[in-house]
Amino acid sequence: MTPSTPPWHRHWPRGLPHALAVPQTTLWDNLATSAARYPARPAIVYYDSVLTYAAYRAQADALAGHLQRAGVAKGDRVLLMSQNCPQFAIAFFAVQRCGAVVVPVNAMCTAGEVDHYLEDSGARLAIAAQELLPAMQPALARGVLREVVVICYADALTAPTELNVPEVVRAPRLALQQPGCVAWADATAGARSTPVAIGPNDLAALPYTSGTTGRPKGCMHTHASLTASSVGASLWRNLHAESVVLGVAPMFHLLGMQNAMLMPVWHGATVVMLARWDAAAAAALIERYRVSVWASPPAMLIDFFAHPEAQRRDLSSLAMLNGGGAAMPEAVSGMLKERFGITYIEGYGLTETASFLHCNPLQASKRQCLGIPTFGVHSLIVDPETLAVLPPGETGELVSRGAQVMQGYWRDEAANRAAFMEVDGERYFRTGDLASMDADGYFFMRDRLKRMINVSGYKVWPAEVESMLYEHPAIHEACIVSRPDAKQGESVCAVVVLRPGQTLDEPGLIAWCRERMAVYKAPRAVEFRAALPKSNTGKVAWREIREAFARA
Known part of the structure; x- marks a missing residue:
């Protein structure tokens, strides 16, 4: 399926154009x-x-x-x-x-x-x-x-x-x-x-x-x-x-x-x-x-x-x-x-896409679905490592282009190089979200490549919270993961290892966090462990920890 004949056009809202002439106003x-x-x-x-x-x-x-x-x-x-x-x-x-x-x-x-x-x-x-x-x-x-x-x-x-x-x-x-x-x-x-x-x-x-x-x-x-x-x-x-x-x-x-x-x-x-x-x-x-x-x-x-x-x-x-x-x-x-x-x-949308990117057609929506690319938007599913375009049904990273996509990150060329890629000469934004597209051209979220936690629509990035946790004198290691939350979608959880001889309890650490970061970023639950699981390369196995919290 080529970009000129995407499958989602078969379910396009009647009477609406495939592309939008963006008004040239301020x-x-x-x-x-x-x-x-x-x-x-x-x-x-x-x-x-x-x-x-x-x-x-x-x-x-x-x-x-x-x-x-x-x-x-x-x-x-x-x-x-x-x-x-x-x-x-x-x-x-x-x-x-x-x-x-x-x-x-x-x-x-x-x-x-x-x-x-x-x-x-x-x-x-x-x-x-x-x-x-x-x-x-x-x-x-x-x-x-x-x-x-x-x-x-x-x-x-x-x-x-x-x-x-x-x-x-x-x-x-x-x-x-x-x-x-x-x-x-x-x-x-x-x-x-x-x-x-x-x-x-x-x-x-x-x-x-x-x-x-x-x-x-x-x-x-x-x-x-x-x-x-x-x-x-x-x-x-x-x-x-x-x-x-x-x-x-x-x-x-x-x-x-x-x-x-x-x-x-x-x-x-x-x-x-x-x-x-x-x-x-x-x-x-x-x-x-x-x-x-x-x-x-x-x-x-x-x-x-x-x-x-x-x-x-x-x-x-x-x-x-x-x-x-x-x-x-x-x-x-x-x-x-x-x-x-x-x-x-x-x-579906992100800060980088000014919110509106995908949407379900009003008369042909699917539930628990990111919808289809909207006016002038083209999205693909690619292998996050090789960047090869994947066929319908395969899970990979969702990448998109459209008039609402940002120009780039402010004064951060390294981030821009990582965030954008080219396919057939067109510049696509890498969303960092793992998704799949069905045969009808509807997209479904599968996971988050970048570990992002979504708390009632607010993005929480574990690396940012972990960095703050390491400022606590009692903490030796820390890992931030998400746990499903019926009200917020996800909640922030911390798994920490204390320094030898140090003591700390859950209410104390949560209070400490809320003094130093926005409330939605602060952990709602804390688990203390003797050690964090690691991969063969020594990296914290955050997926393993997250899955344990999801089962709890």
Whole structure:
């Protein structure tokens, strides 16, 4: 089967092209266009407070003016760290208005992790929520950061609500004592921005993803690659300007960024947003605002549909549930179809591919399946050692090419050489995932070549956590493995060997880890052993350890 006649075309959605003409606009163009078309339409509903498209654009323009006066120029990197809120989205587009590059950071990251992102990206200005300032303070004190624009979530609460608003969202604005901190209200009170010449091939975002070396790497995404993903995803799923999207997946993660920010802005659609996952609030909002679209990892949907509020609320407006990161359990898929008449559409993507890469056709989906390559995407299964293309049914490494694939890793040519390969003169990205393709052209996950652990859609790389564990004075050897988890998909487990004469217990080590790394990376279980199994070459036999945990 040649690339010109892939088997998945036999199951292609009717009326859709095989390839997509990617719009030659910038992300700022997309917001400006939607604001011109629908100025009074709610762009974001946040705990019943409404931000219109006109206000969205105006606030982003005002913040961009401040960033420019603070020295942000075209190509500069700006770190962005907060939980879901209107300010996150406004800040994202303000950076685009400057022609600069957003470095989105997980809100659970520690000061040490933030330091790496700052050092590697070269960002010298950050926009961060006030409760996350402790992660910024060391860099401010050292002069690595010139300035932090500080978000107060409560500034976005402009209307009363009976919803359960988290305390961190209701918290009043803090007095900013540390030099270099500027309140969001002050940063958006000045003159608007000066237009900057930017194009679709300019860099727009630098989301970080970890690697087998344990060192997170920046994925270079342009306006074009992010737009290709967003426009392709919305066309595939039949979304439009009248869609109402539930935005609960974190927007610092590509799933939330694409589905709850970039895609709705492209259409001028409405996002109903929560700062944190709250099943009861989500059920109330779906009913109140007639939410029609929801992108979510399976763990969140499992929690939602088990909640009493989901049983009593009117959820009839929901027309599309989609996501990825882990396979949706068969029992839950069956329940959604039987009780609510909804087919959960599973897809596949990575940070390196701006989330959207494969997806199941709406009318011909297969369960526990990565779907088929979407618009203009071509995927192959190759032998991970010889790189020879394998036939259907064989398991190997999934490699892909498409307009949404990143340009490469930021300033890491060694990683780029390892991550890309050529087939028939075309450049393919090596996903590191082991998969197989059936005769119909549908792809199925089999294993992870790179040991990656998937915790509710967040990537955890064992090498990174192991490196941190070796900093503990009592630990002699450490191995991080995954264990199946009904709620999160997988959980992180540590197997450690103590130094002679040292003592340490499970709660103590877990607490130590949570002080030094994001909560989702910290082990949830610890096993102490006298020694770790090794291969003939002396390498830790992590697969053997993982299989033992899976059987436990």
